[in-house]
Amino acid sequence: MSSLFLILFFKNRNLMDDPRKATRFPTLSVLIPAWNEGETIADTIRAVLDSDYPQDKIEIIAINDGSTDNTLAEMKKFGNKIKIFDKPNSGKADSMNQAMKLAKHEYLAVIDADSYPVKNALRDMVAYLEEKDVVAVTSAILVKNRKKLIEKMQAIEYAVIAWSRKLLQYIEGIYVAPGPLSIYHKKSFISYGGFDTNNLTEDIEATWKILSHNKKVRIDLRAKVYTTAPSKFRVWWKQRLRWNLGGFQTMWKYKKLFFNPSYGMMGLFVVPFFIFTFALSLLGFMVFAFVLVRNLTKTYLLSSYAGAADTGFLRLDYLNFNPNVFAFFAAILVFLGLLYLVFSQRYIEKTKILPRSYPIFAIYLLIYLTLYPLVLIHTLYRMISGKKLRW
Amino acid sequence: MVIENKPQKDVFWKALIFTAVIFLLGVFMGYVLEEKRLNDVQEEFEQLIIDWGDVRTQAAYYQTLGDDPAVCERAVDENLNFGDRIYYSGLRLEEYEEANRLTDRLQFEKQKHNMLRTEFYINSLVLREKCDAQYDVVVYFYMDNAGDFDLDLNARQNVLSVVLEDLKEQKGPELVLIPLAANMDISVVNILLDTYGVEEFPSLLLLSDSGYEVVSGVQGVGDIEPLLSPF
Secondary structure, X not given: OHHHHHHHHHHHOOOOOOOOOOXXXXXXXXXXXXXXXXXXXXXXXXXXXXOOOOHHHXXXXXXXXXXXXXXXXXXXXXXXXXXXXXXXXXXXXXXXXXHHHHOOOOEEEEOOOOEEEOOOHHHHHHHHHHEOOEEEEEEEEEEOOOOOHHHHHHHHHHHHHHHHHHHHHOOOOOOOOOOOOEEEEHXXXXXXXXXXXXXXXXXXXXXXXXXXXXOEEEEEEEEEEEEOOOOOHHHHHHHHHHHHHHHHHHHHHOHHHOOOHHHHHHHHHHHXXXXXXXXXXXXXXXXXXXXXXXXXXXXXXXXXXXXXOOOOOOOHHHOOOOOOHHHHHHHHHHHHHHHHHHHHHHHHHOOOOOOOHHHHHHHHHHOHHHHHHHHHHHHHHHHHHOOOOOO | OOEOOOOOOHHHHHHHHHHHHHHHHHHHHHHHHHHHHHHHHHHHHHHHXXXXXXXXXXXXXXXXXXXXXXXXXXXXXXHHHHHHHHHHHHHHHHHHHHHOOOOOOHHHHHHHHHHHXXXXXXXXXXXXXXXXXXXXXXXXXXXXOHHHOOHHHHHXXXXXXXXXXXXXXHHHHHEEEEEEEOOOOOHHHHHHHHHOOOOOOOEEEEEEOOEEEEEEOOOOHHHHHHHOOOO
């Protein structure tokens, strides 16, 4: 996969900052679903109102999905600048499906209630809708809060994801138009069935639905949206668990498309890519766990016998610094990982890489990424145990 | 204006070729590295063989040409020096073998080392008797490679190696330490195992002034020391 991404990058690096402009501005219904988002909803609505998209072509529908906090009160402060759809709690996907029926305009822009699009986001994104067969356009999602270590890790991760997603566009491989900001062609999307109310990641499922109709999804890197990333490990874990469970649900639903050429790149790339990523992640974790358990057992036995013999077993001259073939491959992987980070920071965040960033990169590569398989294990456990999550 | 873009399917085979090139490059580099280590080991062994010829000739010279104590002393010293060299060469061989992943040609070199150590053992005994030399011989019988699957055996052998290294450091020329792999099917080693009734591994055969003793399992320096001669 690393080779694929690098080749895609070097082939398309001059196209990544695609300067295309819209020749017309279609009407947009902006849906902002919210459940207990009293702290952030006002800023999200304000970001849309501040957008440079022709305001006469936008309707904002703020959806209060049975919040128990001050979300509704915050929405009401905007008066008649927005429409409020206040309803009993039924989940994000169902809320959006219901709101779609109230939407009057040609396109639907979906924005999470804790995300803040930049001024030019909507104006730039609609340019992609002029491309043949494009039904959805997504944006570069970046992290707003970057103070804590876990937030910094996610900031790097989101930039890497945005960069990779742009590259996937060149092989019709964008597998998700995520909730923080995506635009859908309303008529087509409703005809495909809208959002799946049984799926935990309705955005992934919606994208797969579009792709399975041989339609296209695009990403505009100029359209940045800053979202609030989890600041606590527990919340982060729960979010990832939901993403993985939703991913599995989606894979299961579309399993028949696996290597099915009738569905184009969806069948030949997206579904296999998803399945192999999960499988390789699990396999990698199992190998890692085996080596770890083996070494821990070895250390325990060594320390026990060394104690019995009244000697030490940890000696510097026992460390083997002779490189082997695996060390070469590991070095290549770390190098590619670093390249990823550097390119994603340069192309997405548009920032210079300072030496002080490298320790953070190291933590990201060597610690943060190793958490992925652990979440995956938990996901499998949850799938087997059948416990449910809510949004 | 309607823009139409086709997916860039050519990148898949390009990525495949690129990955194959990286993989083959990695394997090639690994192979070159392992070959280099093998050459180092072979060169070192060649030198050991030359040194060994010298040591043996000195021993033979003493045995056939008389009782000159100076010759005897030199033969003992050379034998002890050779013992150190072959011991450290063996450690390096183990280290290289641990790092090698593509070829198992070092196994053959290990067999040659083991054979040489067996000859060294016999020479050490001969010189001790003929020259009345002041040293004990400790033969360390271990299972080669068995620890890859048996972690317990691996741990016991590692700890005993450390203990013996400490003991050797403490005793210096008073102790000749000879590690012998018991599972390399070398007939002299098999005869030794049968003669001294060694069945468990790791085991130590302690040859001191007062005779011989076989101890099995993990031992501390304090356990072994009383069984050796008080020089």
